[in-house]
Amino acid sequence: MEISKTKLDGVLLLTPKRHGDARGYFCETWNKARMAEQGLDYDFVQDNQSLSAEVGTVRGLHFQSPPHAQAKLVRCGRGALLDVAVDIRKGSPTYGQWISEELSAENGRQLLIPEGFLHGFITLMPDTEILYKCNDYYSPECDGAVRFDDPDIGVDWGSDTSGATLSTKDANAQSFADFNSPFEWTAS
Numbered sequence: 005m006e007i008s009k010t011k012l013d014g015v016l017l018l019t020p021k022r023h024g025d026a027r028g029y030f031c032e033t034w035n036k037a038r039m040a041e042q043g044l045d046y047d048f049v050q051d052n053q054s055l056s057a058e059v060g061t062v063r064g065l066h067f068q069s070p071p072h073a074q075a076k077l078v079r080c081g082r083g084a085l086l087d088v089a090v091d092i093r094k095g096s097p098t099y100g101q102w103i104s105e106e107l108s109a110e111n112g113r114q115l116l117i118p119e120g121f122l123h124g125f126i127t128l129m130p131d132t133e134i135l136y137k138c139n140d141y142y143s144p145e146c147d148g149a150v151r152f153d154d155p156d157i158g159v160d161w162g163s164d165t166s167g168a169t170l171s172t173k174d175a176n177a178q179s180f181a182d183f184n185s186p187f188e189w190t191a192s
């Protein structure tokens with residue numbers, strides 16, 4: 005597995021090895037022991053999958069606050085998406101900064117997003133499926149959202165999002181200025 009850092013400390017881009025043959029390929033998309041060998045020892049407890057039918061669907065920017073904060077291992081099972089993480093750890097040198105990576109069924113790349121980050125994505129193809137592992141369970145009372153297009157964060161979604169397909173939750177999400185993050189940064 006190839007592992008590369010991003011400008012946000014702790015957010016990593018993983019590219020698992022694909023074993024190709026005449027039929028296609030085989031890939032271990034997650035291996036707890038192999039990841040632990042790399043110091044990435046997460047106890048994932050919940051797998052999620054969502055399908056977004058339309059290109060330009062945006063889901064995010066979401067987080068779960070402690071005590072049910074979630075680290076996520078994100079990949080694309082069908083289609084393509086631009087995955088985004090935003091640092092919301094108070095005191096972090098990169099607080100409020102974001103990164104984006106294109107994840108697709110074709111490139112097989114994964115984004116590892118620790119607790120303390122907003123997560124969201126925009127779909128780049130119709131019928132895009134996102135698959136992700138979480139290291140804590142869904143907790144509606146801890147679920148939160150910040151506007152995906154908040155100017156204080158300034159995510160470049162790569163396209164005009166004025167007509168983005170959104171959930172009501174996302175359409176009514178709070179501004180970053182009003183957001184009081186429950187996460188604190190600690191120097192590693």
Ligand SMILES: Cc1cn([C@H]2C[C@H](O)[C@@H](COP(=O)(O)OP(=O)(O)O[C@H]3O[C@H](C)C(=O)[C@H](O)[C@H]3O)O2)c(=O)[nH]c1=O
Nearest residue numbers: 052054063064066067076123124125141142143171173
């Ligand atoms: C997240 C979640 C949702 N649900 C139920 C709650 C709603 O009835 C329905 C849709 O939920 P929501 O609109 O929050 O789904 P997304 O907009 O895809 O939210 C997710 O999208 C961003 C990108 C994330 O990283 C989070 O995992 C999550 O917030 O699924 C569950 O039953 N379990 C869950 O873990």
